[in-house]
Amino acid sequence: MTWRRSKLLSFAAFVLPAVMLILVASGIPLVMNFLYAVTNWNGISKTISCVGLDNFVELFTDDEGIRQATLFTMKFAILHVLITNVLAMLLAVLLDRGLRGSNLLRAVFFLPNILSLVVVGFLWKFTFTRVFGALFDYTGWAVFGLSWLGQPNMAFVSVLLVSVWQAAGYYMVIYTAGLQTIPRDIEEAAIIDGTSSAQRFFKVTFPLLMPSVTACMFLSTTNALKVFDVIFTLTGGGPGGTTTSIALDIYREAFVNNRYGYATAKSLVFFIITLMITGILVNFLKSREVES
Amino acid sequence: MMRRTTLDWLATALLIVLAAVAVYPVALAVCNSVKTYREIMVDALKPPKSFQYQNYVNAWRLMQYPRVFANTLAITAVGVAGIVLFGSMAGYMLSRTKTRLSRFAFSMCIAPMMIPFQTIMITLMQVARRLHLSNSILGLAVIYWGLGLPFAIFLYHGFVKTIPVELDEAASIDGASPLRIFFVIVLPLLKPLTSSIVVLEVMWIWNDFLLPLLMVNSRQSTKTLQLAAYSFFGQYISEWHYALAGFVMTVAVPVAFFLLMQKHVVKGVVAGAIKG
Numbered sequence: 001m002t003w004r005r006s007k008l009l010s011f012a013a014f015v016l017p018a019v020m021l022i023l024v025a026s027g028i029p030l031v032m033n034f035l036y037a038v039t040n041w042n043g044i045s046k047t048i049s050c051v052g053l054d055n056f057v058e059l060f061t062d063d064e065g066i067r068q069a070t071l072f073t074m075k076f077a078i079l080h081v082l083i084t085n086v087l088a089m090l091l092a093v094l095l096d097r098g099l100r101g102s103n104l105l106r107a108v109f110f111l112p113n114i115l116s117l118v119v120v121g122f123l124w125k126f127t128f129t130r131v132f133g134a135l136f137d138y139t140g141w142a143v144f145g146l147s148w149l150g151q152p153n154m155a156f157v158s159v160l161l162v163s164v165w166q167a168a169g170y171y172m173v174i175y176t177a178g179l180q181t182i183p184r185d186i187e188e189a190a191i192i193d194g195t196s197s198a199q200r201f202f203k204v205t206f207p208l209l210m211p212s213v214t215a216c217m218f219l220s221t222t223n224a225l226k227v228f229d230v231i232f233t234l235t236g237g238g239p240g241g242t243t244t245s246i247a248l249d250i251y252r253e254a255f256v257n258n259r260y261g262y263a264t265a266k267s268l269v270f271f272i273i274t275l276m277i278t279g280i281l282v283n284f285l286k287s288r289e290v291e292s
Numbered sequence: 293m294m295r296r297t298t299l300d301w302l303a304t305a306l307l308i309v310l311a312a313v314a315v316y317p318v319a320l321a322v323c324n325s326v327k328t329y330r331e332i333m334v335d336a337l338k339p340p341k342s343f344q345y346q347n348y349v350n351a352w353r354l355m356q357y358p359r360v361f362a363n364t365l366a367i368t369a370v371g372v373a374g375i376v377l378f379g380s381m382a383g384y385m386l387s388r389t390k391t392r393l394s395r396f397a398f399s400m401c402i403a404p405m406m407i408p409f410q411t412i413m414i415t416l417m418q419v420a421r422r423l424h425l426s427n428s429i430l431g432l433a434v435i436y437w438g439l440g441l442p443f444a445i446f447l448y449h450g451f452v453k454t455i456p457v458e459l460d461e462a463a464s465i466d467g468a469s470p471l472r473i474f475f476v477i478v479l480p481l482l483k484p485l486t487s488s489i490v491v492l493e494v495m496w497i498w499n500d501f502l503l504p505l506l507m508v509n510s511r512q513s514t515k516t517l518q519l520a521a522y523s524f525f526g527q528y529i530s531e532w533h534y535a536l537a538g539f540v541m542t543v544a545v546p547v548a549f550f551l552l553m554q555k556h557v558v559k560g561v562v563a564g565a566i567k568g
Contacts, residue, residue: 010470014385015397018378018441024419025412025438026404032415091310094303107554108311111318114550115543116499118518122525122539127317130324130336130532138337165314170561177562197299215565226408229501233522247410254414255506264414271411278406 033264041261043254048261055265066266068241069249076160076245077224084164084220085213088171093201095172096179106176110169117166121233124162125149152242155235159243163230167223171216178212179205207290214285221281225274246270318543325536332532347537351524355538356512360520361545363508364498366429367516371436372493375444378437379489380482383448384474388457398449404442409502417506425507429514432507436497444489447563451485452478484559491553491560498546517542 037055041048059066091109095102112120128148136144148158182205190200206213228247231237237244237252244252250270254263324332325347327340351357386398416435417426425431455478463473479486501518508514515523521542528535550557 011385011389011394013471014381014474015394018382018401018445019397021374021378021434021438022401022404022441023438024423025416025435026407026442027400028419029412029415030404030407032418033412036415091307094307097300097303099300099304099307105307105311107551109314110550110557111547112314114495114546115318116501116518116521116546118499118501118522118525119539119542122521122535123317123321125525125529126321126324126532126536126539130332131317131320134336137335169314173558173561174565177558177565212565219565222408226410228410232501233525247408250410250414251502260414267411267414271408274408275406 033268036261037265037268039261041264042258043260044258051261055262056269058262059265059269065241065244066246066249069244069246072156072243073225073227073246076156076163076227077221079160080163080167080224080227081217081220083160084167084171085216087164087168088216089175089209089213091168091172092175092179093205096176106172109172112166112168113170115166117229118233120162120166121230124158124165124234128158149235150239152239155239155243159227159231159234162234163224163227166230167220171220174216174219175209175212178209182208210285210289214282214289217285218278218282222274222278225277321536321539324532325540327533329531329533332536344533347533348541351534351537351541354528354534355520355524355541356515357520357541359513360515360517363429363514364517367433367436367504368494368497370430370433371440371497372490374433374437375440375493376486376489379441379444380448380479380486381474382441383445384452384478384482386445387449387452388460398445402442402446402449404439405446409439413502413506420507427508427511427514429508432504432514435503435507436493439503440493440496443564444493447485447489447566448482450566451482455481485563487556488560488563491556492564494549495546495557495560 036048038050038052039048040051040054095106115123132144132146132148135141146154148154186204186208187200190204195203226247227245228251231243231245231248235243237248246266247270250263250266253259253266257263320336323340324336326343326345328342328344331338331341382401386394386401420426420431420435423431425434459477459481460473463477464470468476499518501522504516504519505522508516509519521538524538525535528538
């Protein structure tokens with residue numbers, strides 16, 4: 001009996017601090033989220049009344065802002081995930097050929113990821129205005145003369161460009177690690193069989209790289225759906241709300257409009273959407289993985 | 293070695309172009325940070341005529357750089373230390389104990405990995421205020437503990453399985469207490485994973501923006517480097533020479549950290565990928 005008790009005591013001593021901290025940071029807030037989602041809580045007043053499912057009704061039927069933000073976020077996420085992963089894989093494959101300077105170039109491509117998104121937003125504001133302006137003076141190319149942050153369509157492209165620029169190096173590192181686990185003899189056998197480089201990539205390398213693809217797609221999708229910082233600092237969600245993401249919309253609803261109850265309802269729906277999307281994605285990708 | 297093919301040349305050319313795109317904005321920002329305002333406005337591409345170190349002196353003063361730097365350092369150090377300490381302890385015990393309670397506790401610990409931060413941020417601020425963690429450097433670090441632990445526990449839990457349980461048992465027979473076994477025998481063996489986790493968490497906490505914005509932005513004395521940079525950029529957006537000097541000062545430490553720890557950063561990123 002005492003032996004069991006001492007076991008339990010040491011179990012508690014090791015695990016309880018972590019459990020308490022996780023409860024404070026995630027568990028309790030999540031439970032509170034469910035409670036506040038059916039109220040009209042404004043964050044200040046002492047009286048909070050239950051409004052039933054009104055928040056959810058408004059959310060789905062009468063909120064142009066969140067509709068636009070959802071469309072933006074989905075469009076952004078799909079393009080960001082595709083472009084980032086294709087580019088990251090391309091970089092990883094090109095740098096895996098054993099060319100001179102590969103290690104230096106890997107560091108170069110990872111560099112943007114070291115910068116926080118706050119400074120990345122500022123850096124590109126500078127680039128789009130001063131640098132592109134000067135480049136336009138030198139080259140006269142129309143692409144440098146555009147209003148990159150001022151027009152709705154261009155602002156979307158800018159956010160996409162900057163986010164891909166920042167993220168690609170991160171996924172390149174994961175793909176590089178994946179490539180290094182592929183046994184060389186498989187590729188050598190394919191070379192002896194007389195395959196072309198393209199055939200080798202699509203028929204041999206890519207299927208064996210699927211575990212890395214799953215990981216990168218999962219990570220980039222969750223990050224893209226949560227996109228906030230880069231928009232906050234680059235466009236502020238504008239012009240005219242065209243680059244407002246769901247995360248930014250939730251932030252504004254709570255901390256600018258002070259509609260905390262409504263914002264928690266939004267954040268719950270957001271949670272369920274991200275769970276569903278990433279769940280479907282990971283299941284699909286896992287089913288495509290093969291053994292080498 | 294293989295002979296150089298046209299494909300190699302094409303690959304090299306493409307890589308050089310892409311590398312230029314990756315570096316060019318950063319390089320120009322650094323170069324313009326030592327120019328005068330007029331020089332920047334006339335031609336941002338030209339190299340600086342003189343070295344305007346005053347830009348840095350002014351940015352240093354206006355950002356209150358020493359203070360916000362110290363704050364960020366403290367938050368990152370305390371935050372990472374707590375995540376590593378509590379995460380390794382819990383991960384170790386949960387991995388070694390094979391009871392139903394332990395399995396349940398483990399799934400409860402790692403489940404929050406699936407919750408987007410924006411889902412809980414609103415109510416988390418309420419909790420933080422009630423517990424008097426808001427507007428405090430230490431309070432922010434404590435919240436980082438809670439947010440960082442699920443993933444750390446997940447990684448440690450898996451890694452501990454690779455350490456033979458006979459080591460624990462032998463020490464236990466010699467009369468060592470569980471805490472002693474952990475700190476003297478197990479923790480040193482976890483070092484390869486710990487270095488990856490430290491790198492991952494440093495990169496996250498040092499560069500994080502939204503949580504500090506919500507928790508410690510209301511007072512100048514508790515601001516982090518990212519918050520100071522954000523408001524500095526906002527205030528001096530038309531005075532590029534100051535803003536760019538602020539930019540360089542904000543990124544200098546993370547870039548130096550990366551260059552020194554490159555191997556560990558790569559290991560950390562790869563370790564972080566098994567979340568999927």
